[in-house]
Amino acid sequence: MTCTRSIRIVTLLAAVVMASAQQPQECADLQAKVVSLEATLRRLKTEISRLEELLEKLHPASDPAAEPAPAAKSSRPESQRCAAVTRRRKQCSRNATAGSNYCWQHQQQRR
Numbered sequence: 001m002t003c004t005r006s007i008r009i010v011t012l013l014a015a016v017v018m019a020s021a022q023q024p025q026e027c028a029d030l031q032a033k034v035v036s037l038e039a040t041l042r043r044l045k046t047e048i049s050r051l052e053e054l055l056e057k058l059h060p061a062s063d064p065a066a067e068p069a070p071a072a073k074s075s076r077p078e079s080q081r082c083a084a085v086t087r088r089r090k091q092c093s094r095n096a097t098a099g100s101n102y103c104w105q106h107q108q109q110r111r
């Protein structure tokens with residue numbers, strides 16, 4: 001009894017495996033498309049990060065953005081990030097201290 005049933009299950013499983021192995025051509029085409037799109041996406045992501053790095057390097061050292069941008073504070077009042085810009089041309093990632101636009105470190109530097 002049990003033996004016949006398990007044989008039937010195995011046969012069923014084999015049929016399922018065969019069915020998924022013999023996919024219609026359309027489905028295989030779609031899979032190939034997805035794979036190539038994923039590769040394209042990865043390439044584009046790499047390209048974007050490369051271009052961002054390049055853009056950072058191209059920024060002139062005398063950029064007026066080194067001064068604190070007042071717009072940044074009004075657009076995101078809840079986050080209160082330090083308004084100072086680091087030597088790497090990125091906004092300081094520390095939180096500003098209460099009642100100030102700068103973190104503790106940049107506050108000290110500006111006094």
Ligand SMILES: [Zn+2]
Binds near residue numbers: 104106
């Ligand atoms: Zn800071």
